[in-house]
Amino acid sequence: MGILVENISKSYKNVAAVKDISFEVKPGELYGLIGPDGAGKTTLFRILTTLLVADKGQAKVAGYDVVQDYKNIRHSVGYMPGRFSLYQDLTIEENLNFFATIFGTSIEENYDLIKDVYEQIEPFKNRRAGKLSGGMKQKLALSCALIHKPKVLFLDEPTTGVDPVSRKEFWEMLKRLQQKDITILVSTPYMDEAALCDRIALIQEGKILEIDSPEAIVKKFPKKIYDIYASNMYGLLTALKDFEHAHSVFPFGEFVHYTDKREGFDSNELKIYLENKNLQDVSISLTEPDIEDVFMELSRK
Structure with missing residues (x-):
């Protein structure tokens, strides 16, 4: 039943x-x-x-x-x-x-x-x-x-x-x-x-x-998603939200999950941008989405 x-x-x-x-x-x-x-x-x-x-x-x-x-x-x-x-x-x-x-x-x-x-x-x-x-x-x-x-x-x-x-x-x-x-x-x-x-x-x-x-x-998640790390989490979040090509930005454990508006995303461009914002130990790597990423994307819509 x-x-x-x-x-x-x-x-x-x-x-x-x-x-x-x-x-x-x-x-x-x-x-x-x-x-x-x-x-x-x-x-x-x-x-x-x-x-x-x-x-x-x-x-x-x-x-x-x-x-x-x-x-x-x-x-x-x-x-x-x-x-x-x-x-x-x-x-x-x-x-x-x-x-x-x-x-x-x-x-x-x-x-x-x-x-x-x-x-x-x-x-x-x-x-x-x-x-x-x-x-x-x-x-x-x-x-x-x-x-x-x-x-x-x-x-x-x-x-x-x-x-x-x-x-x-x-x-x-x-x-x-x-x-x-x-x-x-x-x-x-x-x-x-x-x-x-x-x-x-x-x-x-x-x-x-x-x-x-x-x-x-x-x-069904429509975009590539990236784990981004920097020693200053608050500064990283602020800088990413100000980045002109940012589609979504939200904290995820010790990383920030980031998606870009563009199809062709150059991680080196973003790394240079973040380092110019005086952020240290910046790393960017492709990761797999999970339910929380999907939920955040659907909530945005």
């Missing part, structure tokens, strides 16, 4: 949070909604999990209409919101038992589904949720979202504020869950996580910019 979104829009007073969005998540797919804070990801998740009603458009989750069949959807999906929303004064085990009871099941009945996740927090099962680390809170929230064996799993920025090791472990868990025929829709502001999805939708200011597999989206 997948997800079908058709022309969904939602506004808060005069602010449009989601603008005429359409996409489809196939059954068993790990689908990413990729975009920065304020892009409309959470609003869309709340519509699809029946917590908000759209102003226009329609959507189906696991075959059910989000308005007419909202009760069926609530029994068929798991939802992990962006903020930790479990009972912080209850222990790990008490939280799990509580959510299992709500759905008329038990930890034991669906243990095979949560086993990979729960085994990592089980040694601390008597610890209150409010006393857990960010990574452990994340694993507890995922266990609670899975306890009733949902057909579709919604994860709204599940790795925000979590350490890199826990992020990596979390995505490995998602890949294993996908093998159990669960459809997963995950949102994230981290562009590197986009490559871990089967398909992605890039979203900015409530609009979908592009939908495809991560590999196909990167292949």
Whole structure:
């Protein structure tokens, strides 16, 4: 059972949070909604999990209409919101038992589904949720979202504020869950996580910019892109933005990613220009684009 979104829009007073969005998540797919804070990801998740009603458009989750069949959807999906929303004064085990009871099941009945996740927090099962680390809170929230064996799993920025090791472990868990025929829709502001999805939708200011597999989206990048380094990063950014042939300039780790307006780009010309700006240790090398480069280019348009 997948997800079908058709022309969904939602506004808060005069602010449009989601603008005429359409996409489809196939059954068993790990689908990413990729975009920065304020892009409309959470609003869309709340519509699809029946917590908000759209102003226009329609959507189906696991075959059910989000308005007419909202009760069926609530029994068929798991939802992990962006903020930790479990009972912080209850222990790990008490939280799990509580959510299992709500759905008329038990930890034991669906243990095979949560086993990979729960085994990592089980040694601390008597610890209150409010006393857990960010990574452990994340694993507890995922266990609670899975306890009733949902057909579709919604994860709204599940790795925000979590350490890199826990992020990596979390995505490995998602890949294993996908093998159990669960459809997963995950949102994230981290562009590197986009490559871990089967398909992605890039979203900015409530609009979908592009939908495809991560590999196909990167292949569409229209220009050659260069890694540029200098010992003075701020001076480098300023000089590149002032360069008359600059198409795009943005920081990327220890480098600046640069594209030129011209087809025939001479890197020596640019190096001389930067050295004349008193920049030291200048290096320019051709590099491969990634999802973040594509997103920045689409955002410019």
